[in-house]
């Protein structure tokens with residue numbers, strides 16, 4: 351049976367029966383911020399998607415469409431032997447509507463490279479993810495990848511997590527346990543403002559692609575200076591499925607800047623500033 355996604359937007363087949371690749375970005379009149387996302391994404395694809403790569407993880411958010419845009423530009427021949435693994439509904443639709451081959455992590459538990467966005471990245475490449483409620487699948491694909499690469503605009507490049515991204519740490523919880531997890535966050539872990547994420551065009555809470563609820567838990571900057579500790583403490587709460595703090599996972603983070611350059615932070619502490627990919 352066809353997947354619901356392919357029913358929404360069928361892949362266009364060319365005359366020889368091969369899927370025709372379609373760029374997900376149609377409007378190239380990009381604002382400064384969008385341009386910086388595109389610069390980061392294109393440079394990361396150019397440096398980390400190698401001709402021999404066959405299994406590629408595609409993250410979620412507003413920067414990742416530019417990753418797919420650049421992959422599509424590599425052409426049908428470069429992509430014909432490849433399979434692309436999504437981190438949720440959005441990236442699944444992105445892959446299918448671009449004419450790329452879709453796979454899943456249960457078929458491909460080892461991924462050559464995963465490229466994903468971030469809500470914030472610190473000086474050690476720890477990051478907050480889950481602004482789009484996809485962090486459970488994103489963490490699975492980050493862990494499955496031989497190389498995990500972050501792509502973001504300049505606003506996400508910070509010394510310590512929680513500097514610009516203030517809603518807090520996204521936490522996916524099973525619905526049954528949300529009130530107890532909130533109580534523990536308020537009274538035990540020191541996040542008195544932790545709250546259930548509410549939907550915008552639906553009454554009630556945001557429900558993740560996995561059928562779970564999301565809690566956003568802000569912590570003071572001092573606590574966010576030790577992200578692994580706070581991540582581990584939250585993960586130990588019964589009912590928590592996954593925490594949107596990723597530690598020691600990324601090999602590099604690419605940040606598009608307003609001046610058209612890209613800052614690359616590596617996991618060995620190197621920081622490079624390069625001209626953007628054309």
Ligand SMILES: O=C(CO)[C@H](O)[C@H](O)COP(=O)(O)O
Pocket residue numbers: 409410411412413414466467468469478479480481482483484485488502503
């Ligand atoms: O973690 C995420 C979704 O859960 C995204 O990767 C993150 O929110 C991406 O941000 P942007 O839209 O700026 O690319």
